Amino acid sequence: MSNPLSSEDQIVGAIRRIIRAVDVHxxxxxxxxxxxxxxxxxxxxxxxxxxxxxSALARVVHLSQxxxxxxxxxxxxxxxxxxxxxxxxxxxxxxxxxVIGHKMLNRAPSLLQDRFRRELMKLQEWERTMTLASLxxxxxxxxxxxxxxxxxxxxxxxxxxxxxxASQTEPAKSKNTNNRLKKKHDETTNLELEATx
Numbered sequence: 001m002s003n004p005l006s007s008e009d010q011i012v013g014a015i016r017r018i019i020r021a022v023d024v025h026x027x028x029x030x031x032x033x034x035x036x037x038x039x040x041x042x043x044x045x046x047x048x049x050x051x052x053x054x055s056a057l058a059r060v061v062h063l064s065q066x067x068x069x070x071x072x073x074x075x076x077x078x079x080x081x082x083x084x085x086x087x088x089x090x091x092x093x094x095x096x097x098x099v100i101g102h103k104m105l106n107r108a109p110s111l112l113q114d115r116f117r118r119e120l121m122k123l124q125e126w127e128r129t130m131t132l133a134s135l136x137x138x139x140x141x142x143x144x145x146x147x148x149x150x151x152x153x154x155x156x157x158x159x160x161x162x163x164x165x166a167s168q169t170e171p172a173k174s175k176n177t178n179n180r181l182k183k184k185h186d187e188t189t190n191l192e193l194e195a196t197x
Contacts (some may be wrong), residue, residue, distance in 0.1 A: 053095070081101055083095060
């Protein structure tokens with residue numbers, strides 16, 4: 001008779017299943033419509049808002065303006081959006097979804113976070129509060145509470161074009177950046193300690 005899994009092992013297993021579910025959905029999204037989650041989110045919000053600026057899109061999707069600019073560039077190359085100058089102010093450039101873009105939105109699958117939000121809404125308020133507290137504690141235990149994250153459930157980098165190898169190189173870059181930041185923080189802390197002695 002095998003030993004039952006400890007609660008710690010069951011928690012780790014649950015986290016692994018969540019990561020796997022996000023990864024499977026992200027791959028399915030790219031396979032079905034050739035777009036990443038953030039790309040589809042930006043396209044959908046651009047369609048909902050009508051002609052809008054990149055900065056307005058960035059606020060709505062909770063991503064930085066440079067990231068959204070890159071996403072819009074990729075969507076424009078696929079003829080899903082176009083940039084048009086505003087009639088009232090020629091300095092303002094708006095993003096508008098094309099006919100092809102609207103067709104894409106009509107056939108694109110729903111995003112994972114949409115389904116997840118619907119399920120969350122079925123919970124009692126105290127259950128949502130408990131879930132939030134538990135997940136925040138897990139993020140803290142993984143030293144991930146300070147990481148910037150948009151409310152889009154995806155795996156890999158925020159905006160990798162379909163078929164790119166960015167998802168393979170991004171974690172290494174992120175790890176190197178984190179190591180450099182930690183080293184710089186440690187050096188600054190040591191200098192401050194020396195100054196107070």
